Amino acid sequence: MKRIQRRRGLALAASVAGLGLVLTACSDGGDGGGGGGDEAAATFDCADYEQYGDLEGKTVSVYTSIVDPEAQEQEASYEPFEECTRAEIEYEGSREFEAQLPVRLEAGNPPDIAYIPQPGFLRSLVQDFPDAVQAAPQSVIDNANEYYTEGWVEYGTVDGTLYATPLGANVKSFVWYSPSAFEENGYEVPTTWQELLDLTDQMVEDNPDIKPWCAGIESGDATGWPATDWLEDVVLRTAGPEVYDQWVNHEIPFDDPQIVEALDAVGGILKNEDYVNGGLGDVASIASAPWNEAGNGIPDGTCFLHRAANFYQANWDEGLEVAEDGDVYAFYLPGESEEDKPLLGGGEFVTAFSDREEVQAFHAYLSSPQWANAKAEVTGQGWISANSGLDRELLQSPIDQLSFDLLTDETYTFRFDGSDQMPGSVGAGSFWREMVSWISPGQDSQTTLSNIEASWPSS
Amino acid sequence: MTAIPPTTLTDRTEADTRKVPRLTRAEQRAIAAKGRLSSPWASGIAIVLAILWTVPTFGLLVTSIRPRSDIRTSGWWTFFTAPAATLENYSEVLFGSSTSFATFFVNSLVITLPAVVIPISLALLAAYAFAWIPFRGRELLFVAVFALQVVPIQVTLLPLLQQYVSWGLAGSFWVVWLSHSIFALPLAIYLLHNFMKDIPSSLVEAARVDGAGHVTVFFRVLLPLLTPAIASFGIFQFLWVWNDLLVALVFVGGTTDVAPLTVRIAELAGTRGSQWHLLSAGAFVAMVVPLVVFLALQRYFVRGLLAGSVKG
Numbered sequence: 001m002k003r004i005q006r007r008r009g010l011a012l013a014a015s016v017a018g019l020g021l022v023l024t025a026c027s028d029g030g031d032g033g034g035g036g037g038d039e040a041a042a043t044f045d046c047a048d049y050e051q052y053g054d055l056e057g058k059t060v061s062v063y064t065s066i067v068d069p070e071a072q073e074q075e076a077s078y079e080p081f082e083e084c085t086r087a088e089i090e091y092e093g094s095r096e097f098e099a100q101l102p103v104r105l106e107a108g109n110p111p112d113i114a115y116i117p118q119p120g121f122l123r124s125l126v127q128d129f130p131d132a133v134q135a136a137p138q139s140v141i142d143n144a145n146e147y148y149t150e151g152w153v154e155y156g157t158v159d160g161t162l163y164a165t166p167l168g169a170n171v172k173s174f175v176w177y178s179p180s181a182f183e184e185n186g187y188e189v190p191t192t193w194q195e196l197l198d199l200t201d202q203m204v205e206d207n208p209d210i211k212p213w214c215a216g217i218e219s220g221d222a223t224g225w226p227a228t229d230w231l232e233d234v235v236l237r238t239a240g241p242e243v244y245d246q247w248v249n250h251e252i253p254f255d256d257p258q259i260v261e262a263l264d265a266v267g268g269i270l271k272n273e274d275y276v277n278g279g280l281g282d283v284a285s286i287a288s289a290p291w292n293e294a295g296n297g298i299p300d301g302t303c304f305l306h307r308a309a310n311f312y313q314a315n316w317d318e319g320l321e322v323a324e325d326g327d328v329y330a331f332y333l334p335g336e337s338e339e340d341k342p343l344l345g346g347g348e349f350v351t352a353f354s355d356r357e358e359v360q361a362f363h364a365y366l367s368s369p370q371w372a373n374a375k376a377e378v379t380g381q382g383w384i385s386a387n388s389g390l391d392r393e394l395l396q397s398p399i400d401q402l403s404f405d406l407l408t409d410e411t412y413t414f415r416f417d418g419s420d421q422m423p424g425s426v427g428a429g430s431f432w433r434e435m436v437s438w439i440s441p442g443q444d445s446q447t448t449l450s451n452i453e454a455s456w457p458s459s
Numbered sequence: 460m461t462a463i464p465p466t467t468l469t470d471r472t473e474a475d476t477r478k479v480p481r482l483t484r485a486e487q488r489a490i491a492a493k494g495r496l497s498s499p500w501a502s503g504i505a506i507v508l509a510i511l512w513t514v515p516t517f518g519l520l521v522t523s524i525r526p527r528s529d530i531r532t533s534g535w536w537t538f539f540t541a542p543a544a545t546l547e548n549y550s551e552v553l554f555g556s557s558t559s560f561a562t563f564f565v566n567s568l569v570i571t572l573p574a575v576v577i578p579i580s581l582a583l584l585a586a587y588a589f590a591w592i593p594f595r596g597r598e599l600l601f602v603a604v605f606a607l608q609v610v611p612i613q614v615t616l617l618p619l620l621q622q623y624v625s626w627g628l629a630g631s632f633w634v635v636w637l638s639h640s641i642f643a644l645p646l647a648i649y650l651l652h653n654f655m656k657d658i659p660s661s662l663v664e665a666a667r668v669d670g671a672g673h674v675t676v677f678f679r680v681l682l683p684l685l686t687p688a689i690a691s692f693g694i695f696q697f698l699w700v701w702n703d704l705l706v707a708l709v710f711v712g713g714t715t716d717v718a719p720l721t722v723r724i725a726e727l728a729g730t731r732g733s734q735w736h737l738l739s740a741g742a743f744v745a746m747v748v749p750l751v752v753f754l755a756l757q758r759y760f761v762r763g764l765l766a767g768s769v770k771g
Contacts, residue, residue: 065730066730067726067729067730068555068556068726068729069555069729069734070729070730071730072556090714092714092715093726093730094708094722094726095725095726095728095730096708096725100708100709103616103617103620103709104620106617106621107617107620107621107623107624107629108621108624108625109620109624109629109630219732220732292731292732292733292735293531296531296532311731314729314731314733315731315733317527317528317531318527319528
């Protein structure tokens with residue numbers, strides 16, 4: 001096995017801490033970067049990278065919405081590819097990604113590769129810039145078919161052509177709780193929707209001065225999105241995945257009676273003054289509580305349950321242990337029955353805007369298990385992939401392992417976040433706004449959904 | 460809400476004029492204004508306003524040295540009853556990125572200095588021509604330049620970027636320098652032109668009679684008089700460019716070898732906003748340079764700006 005003994009003196013590579021340094025004797029001392037990837041010590045064999053060829057002197061630019069500190073882990077995960085093929089990856093992350101990408105495409109200045117977080121956005125890009133978005137090459141198609149389930153491949157496909165492959169994934173059907181608080185009170189993790197409601201009633205009865213649920217949907221100019229996830233999760237449970245697909249694709253009206261019923265079921269928790277809003281106020285406070293702080297009531301002891309995705313773990317105070325026997329953990333938001341297991345999630349998709357050899361090679365690398373494993377090795381917590389070649393043991397956080405288990409377990413029916421698939425004016429517009437109005441000032445379910453239906457673009 | 464008794468005021472002014480009998484009307488007005496502004500009431504109000512104005516910034520400063528869990532659970536004023544200070548936020552802001560902080564800092568300087576010098580140099584020449592060189596269509600052209608100020612920069616972003624891409628400039632410092640110069644020129648020309656017009660024409664004519672050409676008049680007569688105006692516009696432009704995020708974001712994106720400090724600050728909160736507690740520290744780091752520039756040059760700021768824009 002040939003280990004790497006070479007290190008390029010590139011400042012960019014040098015500043016990506018960790019990875020290469022562990023392997024190489026001759027560090028160039030230019031390591032000015034911080035510690036995101038310090039725990040990283042990926043081992044790799046360049047024989048596995050021969051398929052990508054020698055790409056010395058070639059550069060691939062990557063543009064994403066992933067910024068520090070996660071960006072450091074991303075860059076660290078490209079290191080084996082860079083070392084073996086000698087290509088250079090220029091990483092660029094921006095929180096304004098979604099606004100800037102169309103601008104750059106319009107101006108004729110696209111990145112080589114972009115990570116697009118919504119299938120709906122991908123579809124509109126393919127429609128608006130048919131010449132800029134490149135169809136996936138054969139090597140990428142093979143990887144996609146081999147390592148991803150049909151559903152995931154489908155999200156990157158527009159009109160029968162595969163454009164994008166999944167990169168990371170996340171699972172949203174989680175309820176965060178405190179294992180120690182559950183143990184003290186003798187609560188069991190519920191396995192059906194009814195048990196969840198019974199548990200909530202039990203909590204109200206046992207602790208009259210505590211509201212069991214805490215929730216928050218404030219998120220800057222994206223305020224409202226956590227509430228859309230709530231509705232999507234419940235539609236999957238009360239109406240089922242088939243109706244969910246029809247609803248997302250607008251084959252049934254947005255305000256179909258089944259959706260109204262689902263929203264009322266959400267209201268049964270989020271608009272119930274006995275259930276919310278633990279430690280934060282009344283129902284209206286949900287609209288103003290920041291989503292990434294709303295769960296703090298769990299360690300503080302002011303609430304028991306907080307529905308949020310696996311990536312919520314980055315928001316817990318650093319001192320808290322995220323584990324099944326730790327300070328906080330999450331259980332699967334149960335379905336109607338124990339056999340009924342829908343799973344809501346999301347992810348980003350690798351899209352290429354160039355068909356140069358090195359771009360295709362890098363795209364193929366990103367869709368391979370090699371990359372997924374390299375990424376898992378350099379990531380502390382908060383990242384999983386739906387790639388079936390990913391080695392579960394490499395994931396370092398228990399909640400990531402649980403998320404990966406659910407994603408790859410075939411008894412769970414996975415569905416992609418609906419608002420990410422809808423047209424932007426709905427999925428990132430009226431849906432968010434109307435859900436805020438639904439919480440505060442408390443617009444009723446039928447009006448809320450009818451307003452969104454009215455805003456659906458006609459074409 | 461000024462509760463200054465007018466009678467006292469008149470008395471004082473009259474007393475002043477009596478002591479110094481031969482004063483022009485302008486001087487009398489100046490003394491009256493001074494008396495009005497230096498009354499204890501006015502000073503008191505100014506101090507109260509200054510304190511009110513500073514409290515949020517002070518709160519930001521206190522927040523920036525508090526640990527994350529404290530920022531989350533309580534307001535900054537509780538710092539005084541339960542002090543817990545940390546420099547962790549600052550070290551994360553300065554060293555937490557994969558690109559060293561110094562890179563962004565240097566980028567900001569490299570962007571700002573030419574983006575201030577270029578428009579001022581060009582605007583000085585243009586303003587001189589508009590003010591002292593008669594040519595056909597001068598007024599029309601001046602109005603056209605003046606009118607350019609109403610074009611919002613947002614509508615120019617995309618066409619400009621397309622142009623830069625076709626020139627092969629995208630992703631370099633040139634695009635930022637050019638863009639900032641373009642956006643600054645109309646206002647710069649207008650301000651400097653008005654200032655130059657204020658200079659008595661007899662001064663320029665006297666120089667002409669002595670045989671001075673345009674170059675001599677510009678460098679030997681006008682430029683020394685223009686220093687306050689140049690300095691004030693310089694500060695203006697410096698602050699605008701240093702604090703700019705929009706132009707930098709659109710034209711250079713997040714490319715780390717060109718991106719300025721503001722881009723880094725904007726990314727501080729993290730992909731999903733979980734690092735928001737760093738923002739107050741980041742704001743203070745970004746504030747240091749403009750604060751120094753403003754304090755060093757502020758006397759020009761007020762004087763020069765009034766001189767240039769208000770004719771009379």
